[in-house]
Amino acid sequence: MDKKPITIIGMPMDLGQGRRGVDMGPSAIRYASAQNLLRQLGYEVEDIGDLSVPSPESVNIGDPQLKYLSEIRQVCEKLADTVSGVVERDRFPLVFGGDHSMAIGTVAGVAKHYQKLGLIWFDAHADLNSGETSPSGNIHGMSLAVSLGVGHHELVNIGGFAPKVHPEHVVIIGARSLDPGERELIQHLGIKVFTMHDIDRIGMARVMDEAISIVSRETDGVHLSLDLDGLDPKDAPGVGTPVPGGMTFRESHLAMEMLAEAQVITSAEFVEVNPIIDRENQTAKVAVDLMGSVFGKKVL
Template identity: 55%
Template sequence: MNKLAILGVPMDLGQARRGVDMGPSAIRYAGVAGRLKKLGYTVKDYGNVTVDNGTAQEETHGNLKNLIAVTQTSRRIRDAVKTMLEDNSFPLVLGGDHSMSIGTLAAMTAHYNNLGVIWYDAHGDLNVPATSPTGNIHGMPLAVNLGYGHDMLTQIGTRKLKTENVVLIGVRDLDEGERAFIREHNMLAFTMHEVDVLGMAAVIEQTLAHLAHTDGIHLSLDLDALDPMYCPGVGTPVLGGLTYRESHLAMELLAASMRIVSAEFVEVNPILDERNKTAEVAVALIASLLGDTLL
């Protein structure tokens, strides 16, 4: 597939720290479209999805913040990604906080019968309203896509992910409810301990073997998966993360597998960044995922 579609999601409704809504602009400024055109892709930028920032912080349902606004925006993301898929393009979605994946995956799971997902993130994002310590929806999107959470969110997608079709990589900051969820559903999760012991090559090899039965794999990459020394411009940095080189290797191996059918790169916050460093890392990883090599 040499057609690639870019969608920006300037959303910061799923969390409390302002600035991540400027993430898509920062990644574009770092030259993502030009980098991909050099790789031979026909790139169409769909611009930014409309985000209901006007309702931000105005409504709370139980302990969920901005539920209506996140729901409305997620539906727009779903519809935009659906249009990309109908055009036979590879969807590349830029964020924006991680709640945006509710809409991205709603479109992807409807398009594929048995979608696999790689959740490349310091966090599990498996909270539900009862377990969330903050009420921030960016800590819930993977649970929502698996069918757990508030009805307004889970009903955005018509087909749910299967727990056996999800692999978490780089996890190092889990709430107790998320730990229980992973254990209960026997989900495959490579914490930083496993990455250190096995090495990234083995992690990706086992990930692809685990997802061999799926008919396509979506990559959801939160830049906080990397250590803050490489990606300071994220909202919830956690020390002890993946290295720049480990992440490039992961992207290169995923590219070689030819199994990745869509991707999103999320949680770039220029306000917290250093000279757009995190957005530049995002562009470099995107390029590796989509086939850029040294030779």
């Protein structure tokens, strides 16, 4: 990856997730010395601070199948504009979260500048629900669907256009907890999903070779959306929706190292770090370690 200057954006989003605490994720990642590491790797880094996000206690939950819809839409519009401004300045947008509903804004902001955006979704979940299929009504489980143009019109049309990405340019890696509606949508749209079964069976190296081939084929940029619950809870305990049997610390590093070698990533976000349920900021430290690999850190 070339040394394009990096702009850090904090997104203390705590509205799309049913478990409190992810609003402190950006601070936890900063505390784990993200900026220092990136500078040691030779990057020029600016941190423009956190966007303002209302707390759940200060607003009405609204429709229980689309909780905090209006507030999430407004904040994601703001994030999309901020990310777009970073890209316009020819800088790399790096967003710290925050629950995964924020990806609606991140992807929208990036997609304004890429006609055919590739997307790597590193996650235990597919986040392909809608208000009709979601068991919880939490919008963090709908963010990929929204980016694909599926869901409530207020979310789908953030940024003034839809869809932001197309199914043939999307790869989900690490999935192991899918709802029935998500399975149907995956089949309907033909989205490529590498489940933990696939990773166990063919290995992370082959998974990443195939994933990189898919997201870089006839695309003009690639966004990495990395949910820390993609890792096994033993390695990343501070996440709101942990699922046993996830990717190991080393498998995840290999994935990030291969992305760095391919030099395809043009924007990234690291989400769902919850320091309240973490152990000594372990999950934020893992996020920063993986970040280092994405930006070219090597053993030798």
